[in-house]
Amino acid sequence: xxxxxxxxxxxxxxxxxxxxxxxxxxxxxxxxxxxxxxxxxxxxxxxxxxxxxxxxxxxxxxxxxxxxxxxxxxxxxxxxxxxxxxxxxxxxxxxxxxxxxxxxxx
Amino acid sequence: xxxxxxxxxxxxxxxxxxxxxxxxxxxxxxxxxxxxxxxxxxxxxxxxxxxxxxxxxxxxxxxxxxxxxxxxxxxxxxxxxxxxxxxxxxxxxxxxxxxxxxxxxxxxxxxxxxxxxxxxxxxxxxxxxxxxxxxxxxxxxxxxxxxxxxxxxxxxxxxxxxxxxxxxxxxx
Ligand SMILES: [Fe+2]
Ligand SMILES: [Fe+2]
Numbered sequence: 001x002x003x004x005x006x007x008x009x010x011x012x013x014x015x016x017x018x019x020x021x022x023x024x025x026x027x028x029x030x031x032x033x034x035x036x037x038x039x040x041x042x043x044x045x046x047x048x049x050x051x052x053x054x055x056x057x058x059x060x061x062x063x064x065x066x067x068x069x070x071x072x073x074x075x076x077x078x079x080x081x082x083x084x085x086x087x088x089x090x091x092x093x094x095x096x097x098x099x100x101x102x103x104x105x106x
Numbered sequence: 107x108x109x110x111x112x113x114x115x116x117x118x119x120x121x122x123x124x125x126x127x128x129x130x131x132x133x134x135x136x137x138x139x140x141x142x143x144x145x146x147x148x149x150x151x152x153x154x155x156x157x158x159x160x161x162x163x164x165x166x167x168x169x170x171x172x173x174x175x176x177x178x179x180x181x182x183x184x185x186x187x188x189x190x191x192x193x194x195x196x197x198x199x200x201x202x203x204x205x206x207x208x209x210x211x212x213x214x215x216x217x218x219x220x221x222x223x224x225x226x227x228x229x230x231x232x233x234x235x236x237x238x239x240x241x242x243x244x245x246x247x248x249x250x251x252x253x254x255x256x257x258x259x260x261x262x263x264x265x266x267x268x269x270x271x272x273x274x275x276x277x278x
Contacts, residue, residue, distance in 0.1 A: 014110060014111075016109065016110060019110050019114075020110075021110075033114075034110070034111055034114040034115060034180070035114075035180075035182060038115075038119070038122075038181070038182040039182060041119070042182065042184065092119050095111035095112075096111060096112050097111050097112070097115055097118060097119050098118060098119045098120060099118060099120065099226050099227070
């Protein structure tokens, strides 16, 4: 298992022999294919952080994340969402699939 | 270190995001042309209606071309949400003027993705878009020709009906 990126709360690992990725989300670690990782990226990037600072849009500042075809459910607070966005951005750069240079440091 | 990811996907995720945006745009164009076809049917421009039904189909084909490219490259294509389709036009001239405006917007969007893909060094995406760049030249030209024909024919008297009849020349 090779670590690809570690953020404040989470980490993304790669298991070369299994051709799979492992995402450690603290509460549990989930195994993912690249497709599932792309789907996670889409979900995480679609979360509007602005809504977390607007009581009308997101009263409690929580985000529900359903992953891997509804196999896993996570509830994240604002800081965790920011951290996960950070992990996704840097993770894809580390994987060589993204060349984003303006990734936000948190 | 990078192998599994790179072996599973042959384009950059930034390109994928832009192409998913383009999928949405083509779907929106398809729905817009369908709305125009509906307007033409309701206002007695039956040949123009046929023209827009065909355009709607073509835009959907464009969408599927990009969708399949994302499948082929190991990306994750997103089925688009289409909202905000305008059904109100003041005249048949208004319909075609809006069409040209819409096509120019699509052209700009495609050029933008080509430039970004070039910056990213994503040659596959850049090459893939060659076809779209040329297709846009053709589409813009078609609509410009129709607008020229409208200007020459004029909208007085039987002009409007003559315009509709001549649109047949642009339906292959
Ligand atoms: Fe198109
Ligand atoms: Fe078009």
